[in-house]
Amino acid sequence: MIKKIESLEDYKDQYQKSVESPEQFWSEIANTFSWRKTWDRVVDWDFKDLDVKWFSGARLNITENCLDRHLDTNGDKIAIIWEPNDPKESTIKYSYEELHQEVCRFANVLRKNGAKKGDTICLYMPMVPELAIAVLACARIGAIHSVVFAGFSAKALSDRINDAKCSLLVTADGSFRGAKTIGLKEIADDALESCPSIHSTIVYQRTGQPINMRSGRDLWWHEEMEKVGENCDAEIMDSEDPLFILYTSGSTGKPKGVVHTTAGYMTYAEYSFKNVFQYEDGDVYWCTADIGWITGHSYIVYGPLLAGATTLMFEGVPTWPDAGRFWEICAKHSVNVFYTAPTAIRALQAFDDSFVLGHDLSALKVLGTVGEPINEEAWQWYHELVGKENCPIVDTWWQTETGGIMISPLAGITPLKPSYATLPLPGIQPCLMDADGNEIEGNDVQGNLCIKYPWPSMIRTTWGDHERCKNVYFSNYEGYYFTGDGCRRDADGMYRITGRVDDVINVSGHRIGTAEVEDALDEHSNVVEAAVVGYPHDIKGQGIYAYIICSPEPEDVDAFRKELLEVIVEQIGPIAKPDKIQVVSGLPKTRSGKIMRRILRKIAEGATDQLGDTSTLLDPTVVEEIKSGAL
Numbered sequence: 053m054i055k056k057i058e059s060l061e062d063y064k065d066q067y068q069k070s071v072e073s074p075e076q077f078w079s080e081i082a083n084t085f086s087w088r089k090t091w092d093r094v095v096d097w098d099f100k101d102l103d104v105k106w107f108s109g110a111r112l113n114i115t116e117n118c119l120d121r122h123l124d125t126n127g128d129k130i131a132i133i134w135e136p137n138d139p140k141e142s143t144i145k146y147s148y149e150e151l152h153q154e155v156c157r158f159a160n161v162l163r164k165n166g167a168k169k170g171d172t173i174c175l176y177m178p179m180v181p182e183l184a185i186a187v188l189a190c191a192r193i194g195a196i197h198s199v200v201f202a203g204f205s206a207k208a209l210s211d212r213i214n215d216a217k218c219s220l221l222v223t224a225d226g227s228f229r230g231a232k233t234i235g236l237k238e239i240a241d242d243a244l245e246s247c248p249s250i251h252s253t254i255v256y257q258r259t260g261q262p263i264n265m266r267s268g269r270d271l272w273w274h275e276e277m278e279k280v281g282e283n284c285d286a287e288i289m290d291s292e293d294p295l296f297i298l299y300t301s302g303s304t305g306k307p308k309g310v311v312h313t314t315a316g317y318m319t320y321a322e323y324s325f326k327n328v329f330q331y332e333d334g335d336v337y338w339c340t341a342d343i344g345w346i347t348g349h350s351y352i353v354y355g356p357l358l359a360g361a362t363t364l365m366f367e368g369v370p371t372w373p374d375a376g377r378f379w380e381i382c383a384k385h386s387v388n389v390f391y392t393a394p395t396a397i398r399a400l401q402a403f404d405d406s407f408v409l410g411h412d413l414s415a416l417k418v419l420g421t422v423g424e425p426i427n428e429e430a431w432q433w434y435h436e437l438v439g440k441e442n443c444p445i446v447d448t449w450w451q452t453e454t455g456g457i458m459i460s461p462l463a464g465i466t467p468l469k470p471s472y473a474t475l476p477l478p479g480i481q482p483c484l485m486d487a488d489g490n491e492i493e494g495n496d497v498q499g500n501l502c503i504k505y506p507w508p509s510m511i512r513t514t515w516g517d518h519e520r521c522k523n524v525y526f527s528n529y530e531g532y533y534f535t536g537d538g539c540r541r542d543a544d545g546m547y548r549i550t551g552r553v554d555d556v557i558n559v560s561g562h563r564i565g566t567a568e569v570e571d572a573l574d575e576h577s578n579v580v581e582a583a584v585v586g587y588p589h590d591i592k593g594q595g596i597y598a599y600i601i602c603s604p605e606p607e608d609v610d611a612f613r614k615e616l617l618e619v620i621v622e623q624i625g626p627i628a629k630p631d632k633i634q635v636v637s638g639l640p641k642t643r644s645g646k647i648m649r650r651i652l653r654k655i656a657e658g659a660t661d662q663l664g665d666t667s668t669l670l671d672p673t674v675v676e677e678i679k680s681g682a683l
């Protein structure tokens with residue numbers, strides 16, 4: 053088992069060692085896992101051609117590390133506590149032994165239906181234990197999982213299935229989200245109209261709503277599980293075999309499939325989980341994310357299970373049946389470590405304090421946040437009301453591409469500073485770059501955040517398009533991974549993430565590309581051109597502001613807005629709905645035809661007196677019109 057960092061001094065020593073002798077540092081950590089064959093080399097890397105290999109020559113199966121290796125000593129320990137959407141429904145718990153059995157059975161179901169090593173399998177599921185089981189079952193047989201968040205539309209789902217050429221889809225009849233029921237199978241059916249690679253669909257019954265089962269394609273999860281045994285040999289994988297694909301948005305084009313591989317991801321997932329949260333044996337740990345995002349992959353499923361922890365999975369939403377739901381669950385299961393998003397904190401902060409105070413939160417030891425910068429008021433509320441000033445808050449900065457937490461306090465070890473992610477984990481070498489591409493040395497400085505040495509869980513490629521991966525992440529600053537974030541390093545060397553410096557917006561912790569929303573809006577037949585920017589939003593962090601040129605001019609602007617929202621829900625999903633839509637007659641463009649988003653951003657945030665130089669615009673008068681109609 054990985055040994056935890058114990059003090060600030062220990063952290064400093066470990067950090068230094070990780071920079072001076074990274075190979076020795078990581079091999080000592082990797083040695084704690086169960087390998088079928090150990091590695092020949094710790095790391096080989098070339099950022100120019102983007103060729104990174106960790107632990108090459110090693111052979112393993114990650115599920116033997118998540119499950120089998122715990123069975124002898126901890127088989128009865130609870131691996132997953134599942135809390136349903138409706139508090140009137142019962143909690144379900146799986147011990148490591150039971151989870152192992154379920155994973156093996158479902159892995160056999162996948163094999164029986166033709167899945168094999170290297171195949172890609174799409175999972176489009178609600179937050180039920182079967183999603184975690186399906187993830188692990190894929191890994192068990194060496195199939196590459198591609199989890200698609202169940203809030204995405206049929207179009208978004210089919211795009212992702214087709215990009216990865218998935219052969220199987222695992223879904224559910226429907227999902228419960230607060231008072232709503234969502235017909236997942238119906239959406240999946242729609243998607244599958246244009247997914248020739250899918251030969252079978254396995255459907256987990258969650259809501260019991262009526263659905264169509266297409267014969268020859270659709271199979272019930274529970275029926276298939278009865279046809280197989282519970283022994284399933286793990287497929288033995290190479291260290292660099294892909295483990296999963298996870299789609300994420302960038303500043304241009306369609307979402308890209310970030311590829312993570314096996315041994316390095318595993319090593320970093322457990323290492324970061326244990327150290328950041330200072331997880332202690334017996335603790336109940338709860339991350340409120342959805343497994344459809346990287347947070348759920350690394351810190352609901354893989355990290356905690358690798359560490360032999362008890363991980364809580366919640367199906368519902370924070371405000372249903374009331375705004376005390378999170379705290380009720382914390383009290384019910386004596387949650388010790390609680391990890392959520394700033395947007396959820398801000399949303400709950402808006403309700404009466406009694407929703408928090410009515411529940412016994414005395415088991416809480418550590419609080420965490422992820423996904424976006426946390427503002428100071430939300431940090432204080434979380435610290436005082438939820439943590440009773442007794443729980444360190446770990447503000448964890450990382451990305452889908454980094455696979456694991458990169459910059460964060462280690463709970464109870466690193467000094468805290470509200471709104472700062474503080475210090476890098478051992479093995480992580482952040483640096484700030486200036487506009488000329490040079491590293492900015494020293495403290496009390498600001499720049500673009502890059503990482504300068506490989507780490508085990510870093511992105512290896514983007515599925516089907518290695519060049520794109522090189523261009524997006526490794527070409528802006530030669531020899532560095534570029535994060536897309538701006539960052540300041542204060543006088544004490546602490547890091548504060550200031551937000552994206554590219555055309556990516558962060559809405560309630562969800563990453564959305566402005567180009568993606570613009571392309572979706574263009575699908576409306578009356579839209580001539582759309583420009584989308586982010587603007588500060590009290591709860592969501594950023595809201596989406598869309599400027600639309602429309603022809604013919606809409607007679608009823610509100611009705612037109614509604615139509616546009618429907619188009620977005622159809623093309624992407626409800627998370628990408630613009631908060632504000634302004635119909636304009638023109639957009640501020642340079643003479644070469646480029647939209648000057650800087651101006652649109654300023655107008656969206658109400659800073660119309662800071663537009664800067666507009667004289668280079670093709671038609672400066674358009675700015676006046678947009679300003680006067682701003683929402």
Ligand code: WT7
Pocket residue numbers: 300346347421422423424425426447448449450451452453473535536537549550551552558561562563
């Ligand atoms: C982007 C990555 C990594 C899990 C969830 C989001 C922003 C993430 C923080 C933080 C400030 C943060 C960054 C980053 N972000 N964590 N603690 N403080 N910003 O993953 O969808 O890949 O988004 O989220 O802008 O680049 P993601």
